[in-house]
Amino acid sequence: xxxxxxxxxxxxxxxxxxxxxxxxxxxxxxxxxxxxxxxxxxxxxxxxxxxxxxxxxxxxxxxxxxxxxxxxxxxxxxxxxxxxxxxxxxxxxxxxxxxxxxxxxxxxxxxxxxxxxxxxxxxxxxxxxxxxxxxxxxxxxxxxxxxxxxxxxxxxxxxxxxxxxxxxxxxxxxxxxxxxxxxxxxxxxxxxxxxxxxxxxxxxxxxxxxxxxxxxxxxxxxxxxxxxxxxxxxxxxxxxxxxxxxxxxxxxxxxxxxxxxxxxxxxxxxxxxxxxxxxxxxxxxxxxxxxxxxxxxxx
Amino acid sequence: xxxxxxxxxxxxxxxxxxxxxxxxxxxxxxxxxxxxxxxxxxxxxxxxxxxxxxxxxxxxxxxxxxxxxxxxxxxxxxxxxxxxxxxxxxxxxxxxxxxxxxxxxxxxxxxxxxxxxxxxxxxxxxxxxxxxxxxxxxxxxxxxxxxxxxxxxxxxxxxxxxxxxxxxxxxxxxxxxxxxxxxxxxxxxxxxxxxxxxxxxxxxxxxxxxxxxxxxxxxxxxxxxxxxxxxxxxxxxxxxxxxxxxxxxxxxxxxxxxxxxxxxxxxxxxxxxxxxxxxxxxxxxxxxx
Numbered sequence: 001x002x003x004x005x006x007x008x009x010x011x012x013x014x015x016x017x018x019x020x021x022x023x024x025x026x027x028x029x030x031x032x033x034x035x036x037x038x039x040x041x042x043x044x045x046x047x048x049x050x051x052x053x054x055x056x057x058x059x060x061x062x063x064x065x066x067x068x069x070x071x072x073x074x075x076x077x078x079x080x081x082x083x084x085x086x087x088x089x090x091x092x093x094x095x096x097x098x099x100x101x102x103x104x105x106x107x108x109x110x111x112x113x114x115x116x117x118x119x120x121x122x123x124x125x126x127x128x129x130x131x132x133x134x135x136x137x138x139x140x141x142x143x144x145x146x147x148x149x150x151x152x153x154x155x156x157x158x159x160x161x162x163x164x165x166x167x168x169x170x171x172x173x174x175x176x177x178x179x180x181x182x183x184x185x186x187x188x189x190x191x192x193x194x195x196x197x198x199x200x201x202x203x204x205x206x207x208x209x210x211x212x213x214x215x216x217x218x219x220x221x222x223x224x225x226x227x228x229x230x231x232x233x234x235x236x237x238x239x240x241x242x243x244x245x246x247x248x249x250x251x252x253x254x255x256x257x258x259x260x261x262x263x264x265x266x267x268x269x270x271x272x273x274x275x276x277x278x279x280x281x282x283x284x285x286x287x288x289x290x291x292x293x294x295x296x297x298x299x
Numbered sequence: 300x301x302x303x304x305x306x307x308x309x310x311x312x313x314x315x316x317x318x319x320x321x322x323x324x325x326x327x328x329x330x331x332x333x334x335x336x337x338x339x340x341x342x343x344x345x346x347x348x349x350x351x352x353x354x355x356x357x358x359x360x361x362x363x364x365x366x367x368x369x370x371x372x373x374x375x376x377x378x379x380x381x382x383x384x385x386x387x388x389x390x391x392x393x394x395x396x397x398x399x400x401x402x403x404x405x406x407x408x409x410x411x412x413x414x415x416x417x418x419x420x421x422x423x424x425x426x427x428x429x430x431x432x433x434x435x436x437x438x439x440x441x442x443x444x445x446x447x448x449x450x451x452x453x454x455x456x457x458x459x460x461x462x463x464x465x466x467x468x469x470x471x472x473x474x475x476x477x478x479x480x481x482x483x484x485x486x487x488x489x490x491x492x493x494x495x496x497x498x499x500x501x502x503x504x505x506x507x508x509x510x511x512x513x514x515x516x517x518x519x520x521x522x523x524x525x526x527x528x529x530x531x532x533x534x535x536x537x538x539x540x541x542x543x544x545x546x547x548x549x550x551x552x553x554x555x556x557x558x559x560x561x562x563x564x565x566x567x568x569x570x571x572x573x574x575x576x577x578x579x580x581x582x583x584x585x586x587x588x
């Protein structure tokens with residue numbers, strides 16, 4: 001075959017190939033659509049239409065789309081989280097009357113949320129659950145009281161002084177509970193200071209969660225807590241202490257820690273001295289004796 | 300020329316000045332820092348988000364009661380509320396007292412409005428400094444969501460230390476939730492006098508925050524009150540005073556730290572990046588159209 005004919009043949013074949021290539025595009029597209037439209041035995045056909053965004057309205061009545069609504073929800077959640085931490089980090093007990101909010105802040109399911117008969121004083125045994133909004137306290141760079149999110153010694157002294165004046169004036173019942181984490185140094189030595197800090201912080205949250213909003217929880221020393229229970233007889237304080245101990249024991253045992261929470265409580269004597277009651281509670285905690293449940297002020 | 304060279308290799312820097320505690324030197328820092336940066340030849344915009352309007356009163360901004368309110372709440376252009384000040388190169392967005400009531404009503408929508416307003420600003424300035432209210436408010440959260448840098452002025456007093464810890468904690472939470480591209484805050488010791496107590500507090504801040512503590516410290520000076528009464532920043536009122544020098548040093552340190560802004564922010568997980576870039580950012584872009 002002549003060279004010219006060969007070149008013409010090659011050119012014709014190239015043109016034919018291009019034509020076929022161009023012609024195959026709509027065919028492939030149609031075949032893809034067709035394949036997509038045939039329902040599969042193993043999966044349901046997927047809809048190509050985008051799902052309509054949920055409609056939400058702003059306080060001004062304007063319609064917001066889903067993205068803005070999610071952003072606003074994230075902002076509100078951030079404010080709720082940080083506001084709950086704020087009082088603890090600034091040296092005051094976490095303020096909350098709502099058990100749900102307290103649970104969100106402390107990470108411990110409050111018994112009042114599940115059981116409205118908490119006023120009867122029945123103990124509830126449950127492990128503290130970690131909520132998704134567990135606050136992350138800057139552990140390495142904050143004072144010890146800030147780690148726990150409760151009041152410090154100075155605030156405790158002020159609260160005791162004020163309560164003493166109130167008790168002396170109005171003769172109202174008050175009980176002081178002292179709690180201490182025994183063998184916390186073992187945890188620090190074995191697992192590190194951060195782990196020990198976490199145990200202290202969780203214990204503080206437990207003490208707050210099992211109490212009421214009027215109760216005053218403070219960190220007196222690294223693993224020593226004081227709980228001031230105004231308007232509380234010793235019998236009720238005992239129930240509080242038992243609840244806290246039950247939850248703490250269950251939690252610490254499940255975590256495999258050798259730490260134990262020791263508790264002692266006392267209410268003021270005839271002299272209405274709350275500070276002396278705190279010292280008595282601490283002494284009882286150290287001695288491990290449980291005061292008789294008489295409901296009357298003990299000396 | 301040096302300022303122009305500095306400005307060339309940095310994008311618009313957005314800085315929020317925050318602290319919960321009143322009297323920490325927040326407004327003084329925002330105003331004086333902005334004036335010092337403008338003195339360096341950098342076009343600076345100061346946004347007064349505090350409904351009290353302390354920065355606006357200091358720089359004698361005209362009474363525009365509703366204009367920034369309209370921009371932050373109704374979605375109008377924040378750039379239209381910019382006014383010039385007596386300082387060359389320094390412009391400001393005055394505060395609006397109406398924001399206080401609006402914030403209580405709108406809550407999270409206020410934060411979104413602030414983000415939208417700041418991100419919609421034209422890049423006509425080299426630095427944007429935001430004076431935030433002295434509380435954890437939706438206005439300040441919106442500012443922290445929109446900026447990349449934070450400055451925390453701290454009074455050199457022991458009573459201020461818990462507040463700083465709280466603010467740093469909040470910013471860390473915000474970094475992990477609402478603004479992954481926010482850099483760690485720069486802490487500035489303010490109202491530093493010659494007492495042993497002040498030195499101890501500064502030493503404690505250094506121990507707690509290390510490199511996050513600015514080397515420049517702002518001394519306590521009655522000149523600040525005089526400058527405020529004269530409706531001038533300290534760099535104009537008493538340019539040779541020690542307080543002016545302190546703020547100039549702080550401005551220089553901030554510019555030297557520009558390389559932090561130019562670097563990539565801390566690595567974040569993919570889903571955080573998706574939230575930051577797609578969810579509300581896209582929604583805000585659609586809202587802007």
